[in-house]
Amino acid sequence: MPKQSPKSKTSPPSETVTKWLTVTYQPVSLFSLKRSDATSMAARSNLVPTPYAIKMALLKVLLESQGRQHLTDFDAWIKTEFTWIRDLIIYICPPEKLVVNRNGYKLRYYDQTADKADKTRPTLPMQDGFVFREWVHLQGHLQICCSAGNRLSELERLFSQINYFGKKGCFFQYLPDGKQETSEPLFQPNLTTGFTVQPMDDLGEKTTFNRINPFSTDKAQLGKDRVIKSGFLPLKLVATSARYDIYHRY
Amino acid sequence: MTFTTDTNNTLEHHKFAGISLILKQVLKQDANSTNSVALESWLSDIQPAPVWIPLQIHDGITKIMPVLPDSGLYSQLTASICQYICGGNVSQCLNWNNKSYQFTGVEVDSDALHVILVSISANEPLPPTLGRAIHAQCFQWFATANPALSEHLHQQNILPFTVGIQYTSRQRIQLKITLLKPELLAPLLWGLSQNIGSEITLAGIPCRLGQWLNVVESSSFEKLMKLPTQNTIELQFVSPTSFKQHQNIQPFPLPELVFNSLLRRWNHFAPLDLHFPEVKWQGLVSAFDLKTHALKMEAGAEIGSVGWVKYRFLDPEQARIATILSRFAVFSGVGRKTTMGMGQVRIKN
Numbered sequence: 001m002p003k004q005s006p007k008s009k010t011s012p013p014s015e016t017v018t019k020w021l022t023v024t025y026q027p028v029s030l031f032s033l034k035r036s037d038a039t040s041m042a043a044r045s046n047l048v049p050t051p052y053a054i055k056m057a058l059l060k061v062l063l064e065s066q067g068r069q070h071l072t073d074f075d076a077w078i079k080t081e082f083t084w085i086r087d088l089i090i091y092i093c094p095p096e097k098l099v100v101n102r103n104g105y106k107l108r109y110y111d112q113t114a115d116k117a118d119k120t121r122p123t124l125p126m127q128d129g130f131v132f133r134e135w136v137h138l139q140g141h142l143q144i145c146c147s148a149g150n151r152l153s154e155l156e157r158l159f160s161q162i163n164y165f166g167k168k169g170c171f172f173q174y175l176p177d178g179k180q181e182t183s184e185p186l187f188q189p190n191l192t193t194g195f196t197v198q199p200m201d202d203l204g205e206k207t208t209f210n211r212i213n214p215f216s217t218d219k220a221q222l223g224k225d226r227v228i229k230s231g232f233l234p235l236k237l238v239a240t241s242a243r244y245d246i247y248h249r250y
Numbered sequence: 251m252t253f254t255t256d257t258n259n260t261l262e263h264h265k266f267a268g269i270s271l272i273l274k275q276v277l278k279q280d281a282n283s284t285n286s287v288a289l290e291s292w293l294s295d296i297q298p299a300p301v302w303i304p305l306q307i308h309d310g311i312t313k314i315m316p317v318l319p320d321s322g323l324y325s326q327l328t329a330s331i332c333q334y335i336c337g338g339n340v341s342q343c344l345n346w347n348n349k350s351y352q353f354t355g356v357e358v359d360s361d362a363l364h365v366i367l368v369s370i371s372a373n374e375p376l377p378p379t380l381g382r383a384i385h386a387q388c389f390q391w392f393a394t395a396n397p398a399l400s401e402h403l404h405q406q407n408i409l410p411f412t413v414g415i416q417y418t419s420r421q422r423i424q425l426k427i428t429l430l431k432p433e434l435l436a437p438l439l440w441g442l443s444q445n446i447g448s449e450i451t452l453a454g455i456p457c458r459l460g461q462w463l464n465v466v467e468s469s470s471f472e473k474l475m476k477l478p479t480q481n482t483i484e485l486q487f488v489s490p491t492s493f494k495q496h497q498n499i500q501p502f503p504l505p506e507l508v509f510n511s512l513l514r515r516w517n518h519f520a521p522l523d524l525h526f527p528e529v530k531w532q533g534l535v536s537a538f539d540l541k542t543h544a545l546k547m548e549a550g551a552e553i554g555s556v557g558w559v560k561y562r563f564l565d566p567e568q569a570r571i572a573t574i575l576s577r578f579a580v581f582s583g584v585g586r587k588t589t590m591g592m593g594q595v596r597i598k599n
Contacts, residue, residue: 191332191356191358193358193360230335237272239311
């Protein structure tokens with residue numbers, strides 16, 4: 001029997017070949033998603049949804065559509081479902097044009113500190129504030145490419161139910177005709193044209209559902225349960241000022 | 251989209267002309283809150299260490315080029331930049347000329363054709379003809395990066411660069427250098443970087459180069475091939491232009507002289523699969539406004555035409571080739587002595 005080379009030992013068997021699913025969305029409202037490394041209310045927005053935001057959107061539609069059917073075996077069910085969603089490899093292809101608008105708002109918001117200090121107050125404590133928001137106008141289609149494994153149909157069903165990414169109300173319309181199944185990722189970072197860097201957060205390799213569940217006492221840790229990596233987006237900055245940025249896709 | 255090691259392989263086989271870092275200026279208080287590093291110390295582990303050349307700000311975008319003497323080193327540089335980004339150092343502030351910047355991205359230039367502008371000023375009036383002096387200075391800049399390259403260029407009949415000189419006043423000129431090969435941008439900028447913001451001597455007069463470089467235009471042979479065809483082409487001859495015709499000098503830009511000169515240069519520098527066959531030009535001059543201009547050179551006066559000419563092509567294939575060549579003319583110049591300031595053209599329509 002010929003000696004097995006180290007390479008052949010590591011190559012996956014043919015039946016476990018990863019399938020990749022690419023889905024397409026039409027942005028239908030302005031997009032905003034605070035960068036995960038932001039510490040203040042006045043924050044910059046990501047240009048496109050991050051893998052973390054996409055996985056959270058998948059988890060949301062999963063729980064909304066199937067959660068009630070698993071009231072008795074919820075813990076076991078969510079553990080399996082969460083694991084495959086957590087392990088998805090996600091590539092994002094931004095739309096052809098993006099315009100980032102920077103706006104300042106004067107608004108009144110709930111003052112938690114005043115409320116805690118005096119719980120007998122008859123009225124809600126509000127405070128004046130000035131916040132700075134970035135809203136991104138996406139022109140064209142947003143594509144998401146995912147390693148689907150053997151969950152292709154399930155993943156597609158979940159993607160088709162998503163109607164927003166990022167901040168609530170940042171609507172995206174799923175386009176069924178834009179779905180593609182491939183044996184290789186449809187797109188990957190190409191550093192030979194140039195790129196724009198965006199911090200991309202993702203779920204950690206060993207994160208559990210309870211760590212990200214706000215109703216659980218388990219705490220998520222930055223760097224372990226929420227990992228921030230550098231994302232390379234195929235975008236070219238064509239104009240910028242204090243009020244706006246314009247990007248074109250390479 | 252995150253960085254993968256697979257992209258390193260594609261970087262090695264990619265032909266780079268240049269790389270620019272895209273920076274965004276940040277407010278002083280933001281800059282103080284994070285650790286900031288000097289841009290010059292960035293990538294200092296690369297040998298040779300890149301020199302940093304700022305490009306003129308366009309549409310609010312600050313671009314700074316890390317320049318190396320040989321374009322072959324850019325794949326290593328790009329890989330180092332990516333590793334630096336993946337190492338989590340992106341959120342750091344970068345200091346450049348006492349200002350703080352945030353790194354936002356990288357622009358890769360793979361184009362073959364470039365137009366570079368440099369402003370030059372002197373304390374005394376400059377002579378009306380600086381062509382020869384700037385021609386020599388360009389070879390000096392190439393020699394600073396690579397003496398063998400400069401020597402090799404010197405022996406060529408058709409040179410892959412041109413020089414244009416525009417007088418903005420008696421003491422100020424705008425120097426335009428165009429390049430027709432991607433691998434020439436790195437050595438030229440490396441040589442130029444030694445003199446940016448400092449003094450050089452042109453025709454015995456001390457001159458000072460501006461603080462900025464401006465890569466105003468870049469394109470590739472492939473991009474020019476995709477231009478929509480025009481039947482009428484209007485060329486403006488901004489510096490004296492003349493041609494050699496039957497061992498004599500012809501100052502009138504006849505269609506066959508202009509487009510044959512461009513076709514020869516195109517076929518010399520373009521990739522083999524983009525070469526054009528020989529053309530028996532049947533173009534017509536439909537209008538013109540020209541005058542002769544004598545350019546005083548060391549060996550005597552050179553006469554050329556200055557003004558504009560409108561050419562018309564009835565044959566669609568000839569019109570297609572002429573459209574491509576006329577756009578190429580912006581980079582290659584037309585006719586004789588294009589490396590000494592003659593034959594500079596612009597497209598009017």
